[in-house]
Amino acid sequence: MFSRRCIELRHFHFCMGGSRFYGRNTSRIIEKLKQDETLVNLVSNAAIENLHDVNRLKNKILSKSEMFRSDDIDRSLIIYFTKSKQFNNGLSYIKFLEEDTKKKLNLFLMNQQFIIYFHKRYADGSLSTSEQELIVQLYNNLKKTSNILDSLSLENAILGLSVTPNWNLCLTLFNDLKKLEDPSSICYSAIIATAFLNGNEKLAWNLWSEMFAKQKTPYDVIFQAYFENLRKFSDRKKILTKLEKLFVACNENNFILSENSILELQKLLNFSGFTFSDSLVNNNGCCNKCGQKLKKLELIEDEFENLKKQFFEEVIIGKNIFNKTNPAELSEFQEFLKSTKGYNVVIDGLNVAYIAGTKQSPEVYSTLLAKVVSHFVEENKKVIVLGRKHMKSWPQKQWRFISSNALVFLTQNISLDDPYLLYCALHCGKDAILVSRDLMRSHLFALKDPKNKIRFTRWLEQRQFQVTHVRNDGKVLFKNPRPYTRIVQHDNNNWHIPFIVAPEENEEPDKIPEKWLCMQKS
Incomplete structure (x- = not known):
């Protein structure tokens, strides 16, 4: 052995x-x-x-x-x-x-x-x-x-x-490697890149699908090789067709190119005579170079229902989150969900309260949460607040306002409450608003179907509001969801390709503007 x-x-x-x-x-x-x-x-x-x-x-x-x-x-x-x-x-x-x-x-x-x-x-x-x-x-x-x-x-x-030139030997070695372990992302990327460079697109796309099915992230060499290979073509329509195939494949896997890959794309576009420029997209979803309004891609009803079902089975049940709490809490939660029909805002109570920091008084926390509840009530929204049982000891004036203006569910103080929050928002429907500053990334990995991972990410990006500040006069400020989907998009005239810019040293990733490449088709 x-x-x-x-x-x-x-x-x-x-x-x-x-x-x-x-x-x-x-x-x-x-x-x-x-x-x-x-x-x-x-x-x-x-x-x-x-x-x-x-x-x-x-x-x-x-x-x-x-x-x-x-x-x-x-x-x-x-x-x-x-x-x-x-x-x-x-x-x-x-x-x-x-x-x-x-x-x-x-x-x-x-x-x-x-x-x-x-x-x-x-x-x-x-x-x-x-x-x-x-x-x-x-x-x-x-x-x-x-x-x-x-x-x-x-x-x-x-x-x-x-x-x-002996790159075909890689395939035998790759199969040998699979007998030992799952090949790494760089290994997949190396073979996909050389397959593109050597004209074996069928092999490259098959391995691309396999790589994403195994939840591995492609390296830049794939895109460098792909764009390098396209320089062999003089027919601009053929180049556009090949680019569209790559962009669709990226969109299907919710993958955004890196800045380095965009630089390689720009070399191809320069070589082939296309017009392009770096761009930003404004708060209304319009490109600041060509003015095109980008689209927001919503989940269809069947996709959303499948996501909701799988989230409950794989995250709520599959992760066995109830090991840390009273076993009756799940039943209590399920009963609670029966009363949430028609509600359209779900607030992460403690997360909102803690925007003031974790060393403030219960007076401060309860006041902040009450103001956020009030904001949505004034917009004629039906509000749910999820929190923990110790919140009932907060000052009664604010707590009475919260509990009388929102449907409240409180978990045990030791429970993991994020899965409750997410499932509650999903249960309220695909147009419900989730209010939390938590990015919820850890729960993404519990979903088994890669397509549901993408649906979960897109749903969260479109429905999550993050409280950034509550003014003394009660005005609540939010970081709102984008009014568009950050994937490659095009109309009859232009392509818009988002890309990721690596942060400089000590630079906060959230402070970096979202960059796009605006490319004319003609």
């Missing part, structure tokens, strides 16, 4: 006991270097042209920092060069290290070269013929060495071979 992480292969002869020993401390290594500006400059400005450069760099680092040891300095530097995209330095370092030790490359150095060449190809746009041949030679050396390979070495060989 072989271990979970090892498999006997026709073409490999190595076993390392299943330990992911390389790359395990990557984050720790980089953090160490970031702590010392001198070290960062030293490594970032290094030029590795011979063995003397290797030894000089190691000695300088060891003399300037006690964080590194002589027995791990080589591994640390190679990983740092890889992560900081100093690919040539990383490869040169490995080359001279091999010359210095006069030994064959160990498994770590072989794997690291596969990784470096993979990322170098997509960073530089291509590899030389000699680099591609070296990757194949590394693979052949592994074949000669052992008959068993761990899963990480399989994965890294796939990455390396995927950027060579």
